Amino acid sequence: MTTHQITRVRRETRRRLLTVTEVERITPGMQRIRFTSPELHDFVSGAPDDHIKLIFPEPATESGALPDASMRDYTPRAYDADRRMLTIDFFLHEAGPATAWARGAKRGDTLEIGGPRGSSVVTDDFDWYLLIGDETALPAIGRRVEELRPGVPVTTLVIIDEASEEQIFASSAVWNPLWVYRAGQHVDDAYLFQQALAAFTCPPGDGYIWIAAEARTARVVRRFVLDNFHHPKEWLKAAGYWSQGEVASHEKIED
Numbered sequence: 001m002t003t004h005q006i007t008r009v010r011r012e013t014r015r016r017l018l019t020v021t022e023v024e025r026i027t028p029g030m031q032r033i034r035f036t037s038p039e040l041h042d043f044v045s046g047a048p049d050d051h052i053k054l055i056f057p058e059p060a061t062e063s064g065a066l067p068d069a070s071m072r073d074y075t076p077r078a079y080d081a082d083r084r085m086l087t088i089d090f091f092l093h094e095a096g097p098a099t100a101w102a103r104g105a106k107r108g109d110t111l112e113i114g115g116p117r118g119s120s121v122v123t124d125d126f127d128w129y130l131l132i133g134d135e136t137a138l139p140a141i142g143r144r145v146e147e148l149r150p151g152v153p154v155t156t157l158v159i160i161d162e163a164s165e166e167q168i169f170a171s172s173a174v175w176n177p178l179w180v181y182r183a184g185q186h187v188d189d190a191y192l193f194q195q196a197l198a199a200f201t202c203p204p205g206d207g208y209i210w211i212a213a214e215a216r217t218a219r220v221v222r223r224f225v226l227d228n229f230h231h232p233k234e235w236l237k238a239a240g241y242w243s244q245g246e247v248a249s250h251e252k253i254e255d
């Protein structure tokens with residue numbers, strides 16, 4: 001019997017101080033950073049699209065007052081409980097405290113994190129999966145592709161600048177990667193997603209569709225999927241992982 005349950009699991013929010021152990025540029029635009037800490041001993045991330053808050057202290061003001069730290073949301077890309085090692089992939093866009101920190105990170109640096117505060121746990125009993133996103137969604141997409149059950153079809157539709165940003169995920173699911181390149185195309189991501197989705201046919205059976213991208217783009221893509229695939233809303237999740245011109249934006253996209 002299929003159940004297709006999507007359950008929200010809440011967790012106590014804790015702050016932890018982590019130390020960088022490894023920095024690796026996995027593609028020209030993606031910085032993978034591995035952290036360890038004894039404080040990770042009870043770290044749990046229950047779903048691929050969990051997020052943690054990264055806490056970046058602001059420099060003291062001229063009066064000496066400490067302003068609020070800035071926080072940004074990132075995906076726990078992988079967690080190795082035996083080694084107490086957490087991996088985060090940072091997409092290096094133009095500017096921002098998180099991007100600047102990741103760009104300059106080196107072994108021995110420390111970073112405070114909070115959460116995950118909760119997880120949206122999707123039972124892996126769908127007949128197929130379609131995961132749509134930009135670079136900020138790639139860590140969650142990669143983790144879900146890796147965690148899906150053997151043999152289940154999963155298509156990923158990801159917009160990146162060019163082929164050098166492609167990633168390979170080790171998975172026993174049947175992974176169909178669709179990469180769309182921005183380079184040379186003078187149109188926005190929303191248009192590129194719609195163009196690619198117009199050529200996509202949903203496999204038979206029940207599917208789960210996940211979308212994360214720039215907020216306006218994610219809204220357009222969600223609407224396109226609802227209007228064209230007539231996909232049940234309860235098996236669709238869409239989020240704005242960033243907003244053009246805004247800092248630290250996270251938007252749940254619903255009607």
Ligand SMILES: Cc1cc2nc3c(=O)[nH]c(=O)nc-3n(C[C@H](O)[C@H](O)[C@H](O)COP(=O)(O)OP(=O)(O)OC[C@H]3O[C@@H](n4cnc5c(N)ncnc54)[C@H](O)[C@@H]3O)c2cc1C
Nearest residue numbers: 051074075091093096097098099242244245246247248250
């Ligand atoms: C749940 C969740 C999980 C996320 N997981 C990841 C992850 O694992 N890896 C990851 O790289 N990102 C992830 N993001 C996106 C990340 O939080 C944002 O991109 C964030 O704004 C980056 O912070 P910043 O300090 O670099 O830039 P900010 O100070 O927040 O923004 C500065 C400027 O850059 C623009 N900007 C922000 N992000 C982008 C971008 N991607 N491309 C172009 N311009 C941008 C903003 O509009 C703003 O004008 C996630 C977001 C959410 C909500």
